[in-house]
Amino acid sequence: MEINVKTRKNLQIRAFYLFFIVTSLQLGVGIIGAPKLIYLEALQDAWISILIAFIYIIVVIAVMFIILNQYENADIYGIQVDIFGTFLGKLLGTIYILHFAISFFSILITYIEIIRVYMFPAISNIAIGFLLLSLVVYSVLGGFRVMVGVCTLFFIFSHWIVFLLVHPFTQMDITHLQPMFVSSFPELLSGAKTTSYTFMGFEILLLVYPFIQNKKKARFPAFLAISWTTFLVLLTTIIVIGYFSYQQIARREWVLLGLFKIQNLTFIERFDYIVVAQWMMIILPNLIFLMWGITFGMKRMYQIRQKTTLYVSAVIFLVASIFFDKHFVIQNLIDFSARYGFWLVYVYPFVLLPLVLLKKYRRNKKAGESHEK
Amino acid sequence: MKNKSLAIIIVCILVLTSCIPTNNIEELAIITARGVDRIEDNRVETVLNVARFDPQTQNIFATVSGTGNTVKGAREDAGNRLNYELKEGQIDVELYGNEAAKQGIFPYIGGLIRDARVSDTMKLVISNTTAKEILEFELEQGIAIGEYLADLIEIEVDEGALPSSTLQDFTRRGATIGQDAALTLIDIKEDKPSIVGMAVLQDDRYVLEISTHEGFLLNLFLNQIRNTPIELTLPLEPFQEYIEKIGTTERERDERETFSIQLTGEHGNSKTKVKNLEELKFQTDIYLDLEIAEISQPISIKDKKASDLLEKEMEKKIQQQFEELLKKTQEVNADPFGFGKIYRANKEDGRITPEEWREKYPNINVEFNVNVKLMHTGTVQ
Numbered sequence: 001m002e003i004n005v006k007t008r009k010n011l012q013i014r015a016f017y018l019f020f021i022v023t024s025l026q027l028g029v030g031i032i033g034a035p036k037l038i039y040l041e042a043l044q045d046a047w048i049s050i051l052i053a054f055i056y057i058i059v060v061i062a063v064m065f066i067i068l069n070q071y072e073n074a075d076i077y078g079i080q081v082d083i084f085g086t087f088l089g090k091l092l093g094t095i096y097i098l099h100f101a102i103s104f105f106s107i108l109i110t111y112i113e114i115i116r117v118y119m120f121p122a123i124s125n126i127a128i129g130f131l132l133l134s135l136v137v138y139s140v141l142g143g144f145r146v147m148v149g150v151c152t153l154f155f156i157f158s159h160w161i162v163f164l165l166v167h168p169f170t171q172m173d174i175t176h177l178q179p180m181f182v183s184s185f186p187e188l189l190s191g192a193k194t195t196s197y198t199f200m201g202f203e204i205l206l207l208v209y210p211f212i213q214n215k216k217k218a219r220f221p222a223f224l225a226i227s228w229t230t231f232l233v234l235l236t237t238i239i240v241i242g243y244f245s246y247q248q249i250a251r252r253e254w255v256l257l258g259l260f261k262i263q264n265l266t267f268i269e270r271f272d273y274i275v276v277a278q279w280m281m282i283i284l285p286n287l288i289f290l291m292w293g294i295t296f297g298m299k300r301m302y303q304i305r306q307k308t309t310l311y312v313s314a315v316i317f318l319v320a321s322i323f324f325d326k327h328f329v330i331q332n333l334i335d336f337s338a339r340y341g342f343w344l345v346y347v348y349p350f351v352l353l354p355l356v357l358l359k360k361y362r363r364n365k366k367a368g369e370s371h372e373k
Numbered sequence: 374m375k376n377k378s379l380a381i382i383i384v385c386i387l388v389l390t391s392c393i394p395t396n397n398i399e400e401l402a403i404i405t406a407r408g409v410d411r412i413e414d415n416r417v418e419t420v421l422n423v424a425r426f427d428p429q430t431q432n433i434f435a436t437v438s439g440t441g442n443t444v445k446g447a448r449e450d451a452g453n454r455l456n457y458e459l460k461e462g463q464i465d466v467e468l469y470g471n472e473a474a475k476q477g478i479f480p481y482i483g484g485l486i487r488d489a490r491v492s493d494t495m496k497l498v499i500s501n502t503t504a505k506e507i508l509e510f511e512l513e514q515g516i517a518i519g520e521y522l523a524d525l526i527e528i529e530v531d532e533g534a535l536p537s538s539t540l541q542d543f544t545r546r547g548a549t550i551g552q553d554a555a556l557t558l559i560d561i562k563e564d565k566p567s568i569v570g571m572a573v574l575q576d577d578r579y580v581l582e583i584s585t586h587e588g589f590l591l592n593l594f595l596n597q598i599r600n601t602p603i604e605l606t607l608p609l610e611p612f613q614e615y616i617e618k619i620g621t622t623e624r625e626r627d628e629r630e631t632f633s634i635q636l637t638g639e640h641g642n643s644k645t646k647v648k649n650l651e652e653l654k655f656q657t658d659i660y661l662d663l664e665i666a667e668i669s670q671p672i673s674i675k676d677k678k679a680s681d682l683l684e685k686e687m688e689k690k691i692q693q694q695f696e697e698l699l700k701k702t703q704e705v706n707a708d709p710f711g712f713g714k715i716y717r718a719n720k721e722d723g724r725i726t727p728e729e730w731r732e733k734y735p736n737i738n739v740e741f742n743v744n745v746k747l748m749h750t751g752t753v754q
Contacts, residue, residue: 015466043723044723066482118490119490120393120394122393122394123393123394124392127389128390128392131389173545173549173714175711175714175717175718176549176714178718178719178723179718179719179721179722179723180718182721182722182723182724243545244545244549245544245546245548245549246547246548246549247548248544248545248548252486258493261492261493261494261541262493262494262539262541264494269463269492269494270462270492335402
């Protein structure tokens with residue numbers, strides 16, 4: 001297979017759209033539960049954990065850029081085949097596809113569960129699943145630029161939710177955040193590790209990089225995107241800790257949604273309904289890009305038409321969603337996704353980097369030698 | 374091709390509506406207020422005040438009650454007596470009878486938090502009698518009792534006269550280590566349900582009744598106030614020289630030793646810090662900007678001296694009231710002020726168990742410094 005991706009000019013995007021792609025993929029269902037998980041590990045110093053995670057992610061992204069820049073126009077599927085050979089490279093690529101599939105599925109069923117708990121307890125998974133998947137299929141069929149457009153628009157349309165946090169922010173109890181700096185370093189680190197599921201999504205960079213027109217300018221939007229998501233996670237975590245008491249955070253499932261239960265206007269009494277419905281705009285870009293990652297990977301490695309993969313996997317997801325309707329089953333899937341996703345997204349690039357550099361060094365040497373001859 | 378996809382969309386829209394269970398408004402009874410009473414054998418009786426939109430009935434509000442082992446169970450029982458489907462999304466007020474509140478209200482609240490469809494802004498209220506008595510009270514003009522109670526509390530809370538007592542506030546304060554919640558207390562007074570004060574809780578048990586004025590002090594401690602009416606009773610003695618004669622007739626000298634003064638609190642806030650952690654010493658500074666609305670005696674605040682004197686007397690009075698309130702809460706060992714949480718925040722490791730604080734709270738020492746500023750005296754001096 002080709003190591004480099006040949007992208008047509010009309011499919012390429014400008015580098016700044018990377019900001020919308022990465023933030024859209026990072027913000028998803030993770031952030032709803034993340035404040036609680038971080039708080040349980042690092043207590044009131046949860047914000048330090050988030051900052052530690054932020055610094056770590058910056059390093060990971062820098063490493064990703066170094067890897068990608070060693071090639072002319074390659075994505076992770078191509079790079080792995082180049083480094084490890086056809087068989088191992090394709091195997092690793094398949095693991096990536098599986099990673100996207102499991103992330104996709106965990107987001108889908110978590111959102112379905114939230115809808116069932118908050119709004120329609122009796123609705124069947126298949127009904128919401130069908131609605132969401134038809135939107136996903138429709139967008140992916142539209143092509144890469146349509147997907148980027150969806151990300152951009154939904155980013156703008158959904159961020160007004162942040163303003164709803166003003167009310168709980170004013171009612172924060174600052175003593176909940178005091179005294180500072182009491183958690184030990186291992187606690188802070190394990191707090192940082194729990195953010196891995198929430199912050200996951202920037203690995204899409206390894207896939208969309210070939211589609212960027214002006215690659216030299218790609219770093220800035222990527223780092224900006226990470227900063228923005230970190231800011232949002234930091235903000236929500238601090239508000240959650242300040243607003244709720246310890247026991248409440250420990251016992252509540254989707255602690256962020258609890259913050260939207262107190263706002264009240266004369267014509268809308270329950271904002272949590274609106275926020276839960278609005279959350280679809282936040283998860284849809286996730287689903288779209290993960291689905292695209294699956295289809296694109298199958299096309300790259302196994303030469304299967306994207307449409308075929310798209311329809312087949314949509315049906316598989318739809319059918320599978322019927323069987324995942326119990327809370328703890330869903331939680332287990334998320335835990336599983338977070339656990340091995342951690343290794344794939346946060347650790348693997350550091351393994352790949354020396355190999356890529358070594359390969360390049362050898363190739364250059366060879367080229368130099370042949371030149372000498 | 375275009376027609377085909379259009380047809381698919383239309384079919385989808387038509388078919389998908391059936392995915393969600395339908396709720397016809399004529400078949401629903403929306404619970405606006407719910408009362409919980411404890412009856413014999415550890416059973417629960419709930420009284421529901423419901424609104425239903427049936428064109429055939431005159432009054433849209435009705436009250437039903439049922440018994441059961443849990444609140445939801447009792448609700449089902451009540452539902453059996455009503456030919457409508459009960460919906461809980463719009464409860465404005467949840468009322469606990471005296472007995473139920475004294476035994477603890479967490480068991481009833483658990484269900485409210487667990488159910489995501491229940492509103493978190495509902496008000497939790499404790500009744501000095503049974504909840505049933507209040508909810509079955511017939512108001513004139515056919516106003517719903519639930520809405521009536523909710524409005525009653527809402528006005529007081531908006532004014533800053535009482536701390537708010539929603540489900541959120543209760544769960545937040547009650548579950549914070551080193552703080553207890555206080556809920557609005559309602560009783561039938563002069564043949565009408567009215568607010569009689571606040572109920573201070575220890576964990577989830579109702580242990581102390583405080584007056585509305587003490588409720589105001591608590592609110593001043595916990596929140597900021599703005600444009601709040603305050604009434605104070607001060608001794609008359611220091612103001613002898615400022616009492617004005619009206620007209621030429623010498624009035625009969627008032628034998629009373631005190632006078633009342635009605636004020637508007639323009640601004641008010643408080644700051645609490647730990648003075649000495651080991652000795653459990655706290656210091657609370659309270660700032661109040663006041664405006665005189667009415668004085669029961671014709672006292673003239675004609676110069677700065679008079680105004681200073683009045684300020685000093687008011688400071689003394691409020692300080693004394695705060696000290697009394699603190700003592701009362703210490704006697705029942707419930708900490709609605711949240712000194713425990715301030716203590717915890719200033720402790721080095723930031724850890725304290727609720728039990729530890731219960732041991733310490735009766736021994737804490739708080740220095741209340743009240744700073745009153747008399748801003749205006751209205752249009753007369």
